[in-house]
Amino acid sequence: MTGVQWSMNGLECPQCGAVRIVKNGHAHTGKQRSLCRVCTHQFTLHHRRPRISPDTVALVDRLLSERLSHRGICRAVGVSRSWFRRHLQALTKSVPHALDPDPPGFPRG
Template sequence: MVTITLQCPHCQSEKLVRNGRAPNGKQKYLCQTCQRQSRDNPTLHVCSEERREEILRAHEERSSLRGLERTFGVSRQTVIVWIKKGRASLPALHETLIEPDGSEEATVLELDELWSFVLKKTNQVWIWIALCRKTRQVVAYTIGDRSEVTCRWLWESISPLYRIGHCFTDFWRAYQAVIPEEQHSAVGKEAGETTHVERWNNTLRQRLGRFVRKTLFFSKTFVMHESCLQLFLHRYNRECVIRFT
């Protein structure tokens, strides 16, 4: 009789115990020495760039990570790695913008803040957005609380080409403290001057479930929360370039 001794691929320990099965049916093992998992006869799973793009697009159409795992047969941990690596390779947001044509209308901005949370609803995370009214592109964003400090981060992150334009916001006091008075108009929703940025907020909530107010979707870490937002912003701005041109 032949006896096969299994070793941990990470630390070469032989202290392995069975630990359930993978989605493809293969046996999983837990190493009692290094506490890392491995599986029986692992195979290299390589996705093409086209396949990876298809899966990430599905994620931005309200599919959960577990839903992607069931639909495409790819581990949700793999998708998380793709999202984090994709964020690291993104260019600066201002590089995705259409350059203003010099008209006054091209630099009119609508600003708003969007409530979200990480892990639990007491960990509030506010997303501040500056949207160009003409191109519908997101000119700048920042993440933080709802204070004047975070509002100032947003204002300073706006490209100088757009910072000279007029800004429409709601009546939140932070805007009045940060934006120069001659460039700022605080209006109510009935005025219709912030319609586009409010519609953008709705688009974000429709496309990424983790930003919905009442949902089973949520981000467990701030890094994942911001990574998904950044990938969405860059894709959205590139789509606006195609539509606008």
């Protein structure tokens, strides 16, 4: 059994490019899930995740400054809450946060 390729119809892992792919159940949509035996990455082939346009991202950023609820922004713009959470995480990583409660030059009592 040496030299056996575990490939499903010649598919490759989208993360590492390996061909040792096995079936791994079904997603809630009924599509076949796959598992890479090399990097243990789980994926669904031909998934449909629509791309969010830069104009929509700019609109979401403007609405965040308007103190609207997160769910309200998702409903109004038409983005998923999971995408919105990932966008917020990316924003918090890109914005510097100061942990010092007193800025420099602040008079202490």
